[in-house]
Structure formats: C-alpha cells, structure tokens
Amino acid sequence: MSTHIGAAPGQVAPHVLMPGDPLRARWIAETFLEDPVCYSEVRGMYGYTGTWRGHRVSVQGSGMGLPSISIYLTELFVDYDVQSVVRVGSCGALSEELVLRDLVIASGACTDSSVNRIRFEGLDYAPVADFDLLRRAYDAAAELPVTTKVGLVLSSDSFYHPRPELSRRMAEYGVLAIEMEASALYTLAAQHGRQALAVCTVSDHILAGEETTPEERQQTFGDMVGVALEAMFGRGPRGHR
Numbered sequence: 001m002s003t004h005i006g007a008a009p010g011q012v013a014p015h016v017l018m019p020g021d022p023l024r025a026r027w028i029a030e031t032f033l034e035d036p037v038c039y040s041e042v043r044g045m046y047g048y049t050g051t052w053r054g055h056r057v058s059v060q061g062s063g064m065g066l067p068s069i070s071i072y073l074t075e076l077f078v079d080y081d082v083q084s085v086v087r088v089g090s091c092g093a094l095s096e097e098l099v100l101r102d103l104v105i106a107s108g109a110c111t112d113s114s115v116n117r118i119r120f121e122g123l124d125y126a127p128v129a130d131f132d133l134l135r136r137a138y139d140a141a142a143e144l145p146v147t148t149k150v151g152l153v154l155s156s157d158s159f160y161h162p163r164p165e166l167s168r169r170m171a172e173y174g175v176l177a178i179e180m181e182a183s184a185l186y187t188l189a190a191q192h193g194r195q196a197l198a199v200c201t202v203s204d205h206i207l208a209g210e211e212t213t214p215e216e217r218q219q220t221f222g223d224m225v226g227v228a229l230e231a232m233f234g235r236g237p238r239g240h241r
Contacts, residue, residue: 002075004042005060011039012080013049013058015232017225018069018087020181022046022061028088028225029059045072055233062087066113066155066184073185077192084195086133086228087185088221090203091153091177094167098202100212103146103224104176105129105137106153106198109183112166113157116187127186133197137231141199144223151176153198155183167206178206199228 001008019025025046029036033050039058040047047060060076062069069087076082091104098104108128116125134150141148152175154167159180161167167178182198189196201224204211 002079004045004071005040005047005075005079006042007039007047007080009080011049012047012060012076012082013056014081014083015055016058016060016076016082016085017228018060018062018072018085018185020062020064020069020089022063024221025059025061031222032225032229033057033059052229053233057229057232062181064159065180066111066115066157069181070115070184070188073188077188077194082194084130084133084232085185085189086137086196086231087181087198087200088224088228089179089181089198089200091179091200093177093202093205094154094171094207095149095176096207098149098176098205099147100202100205100210101146102202103141103144103148103227104153104200104202105134105141105148105150106182106200107134107150108152109155109186109198110152110170110175111155111183113155113183115184119187125187127183127190129186129197130189130195133195133231136234137197137199137227140227140230144227146223149176153182153200154178156180171207177202197228197231199224199231
C-alpha cells in the first residue's frame with residue numbers, strides 16, 4: 001500500500017487516465033467506465049477502477065504541478081506496476097493556430113522547472129511521449145469535429161508566472177501551449193520503462209486573452225477522454241461505453 005494513493009495490491013489497473021482535478025477523475029469514472037469502484041480518497045485525490053469496452057482501466061487525480069504529479073506517478077509505477085498513463089487535462093494556447101477547445105497532443109515537453117536539471121546534473125534532458133500512444137491518439141482525434149495539433153508544450157512550475165514574456169519566447173520557437181505536468185510524466189515514464197502521453201484541451205488562449213466557461217470545458221473534456229481511451233486500447237464503436 002503506497003503512502004499517498006493507499007490502494008491495496010491489485011486495485012489499480014495497468015492503464016491509467018490522469019486528470020489533475022480529482023473531481024474530474026470522479027466525473028470520468030462515472031461517465032465512461034462500467035462499474036467504477038473508488039480505491040482511494042486519500043487527501044481528497046480520488047482514484048477509481050472500472051472497465052471500458054471490456055478493458056480494465058483506472059482514473060487517478062494528480063493534483064497541479066510537476067511535484068504533485070511526480071508523487072502519484074512514482075507510486076503508480078513502483079507500487080502498482082502501472083504500464084501506461086495518459087494525462088487528460090487543460091492547457092493555455094501559445095500558438096495563433098489554436099483556438100479555444102482545440103486539442104493538443106504533446107509530442108515533447110519543455111519546462112522551466114529545475115526538477116530535471118537536478119536529476120541530470122545540469123544536462124538538458126528532452127522528455128517525449130510514447131510514439132504508439134501518440135499515433136493512436138492522433139488517429140482517434142482526426143475523426144472529431146475539433147482541431148488537433150501535435151507538438152511541444154511548456155510544463156511550467158508557475159500558474160501565475162512572474163515572467164510572462166518567457167512564454168511568448170517559447171511560442172516563437174514553436175511551442176504550442178503551456179500546462180504544468182507533461183515534463184514530469186514523460187521523464188518518469190522513461191525512467192521506469194512505461195508508456196505515457198499528454199492530451200490537453202485548450203481552455204484559455206494566453207496571447208488572445210480568451211477562456212472557456214466551465215460548461216464548455218466539461219463538454220470538450222469528454223472528447224479528450226475518448227481520444228485517450230482509444231489511444232490506450234484501440235479503436236471501437238463510438239460512444240462513451
């Protein structure tokens with residue numbers, strides 16, 4: 001039993017969807033999974049296991065930021081032998097090619113965090129997605145009536161950044177969007193030899209100063225979860241279940 005998840009052995013499935021918001025984890029489980037069972041409420045960070053089209057899958061909240069997701073990922077990989085994780089979250093667009101509610105599939109993750117600089121003793125490690133997951137996610141998203149872009153994201157330690165001009169510099173070099181977790185996800189998956197992918201919905205546009213309503217976020221969030229599940233398990237009939 002791990003420190004922060006606290007599930008018994010066998011309660012967590014080998015494949016995990018990972019939203020930041022624990023309430024979104026509950027919504028995903030209740031909306032997409034058959035017979036979801038809550039295996040953790042430790043610190044209010046809900047985790048559920050159920051089935052999707054006959055496949056056993058878990059949904060685990062991660063909290064916000066690289067330090068928080070790193071705790072939950074390490075326990076998932078080490079204590080529960082999880083084999084693949086797909087982050088399903090929101091992001092702020094940095095590219096003029098993106099509009100609200102578009103999907104961003106992160107092929108790699110830049111970061112302003114010092115976590116990897118410490119880990120690699122000053123070397124610049126480039127964390128990237130699992131290609132098979134990415135390819136299947138892109139194929140699934142291609143059938144949706146929403147634009148999907150594949151490219152770099154910026155995983156930032158700061159939601160209210162004291163140097164917003166640095167994000168604009170990233171945009172000049174082709175970074176599509178900013179979020180707070182993908183760099184840690186890809187790094188820890190590489191360390192443990194597991195599969196990982198981040199699929200994000202554009203909830204606000206940094207350059208244009210636009211944002212979605214909570215209702216709009218939830219509606220598009222459903223599309224993103226469907227893409228993530230099909231990336232994990234392959235194609236099948238459309239619909240939630």
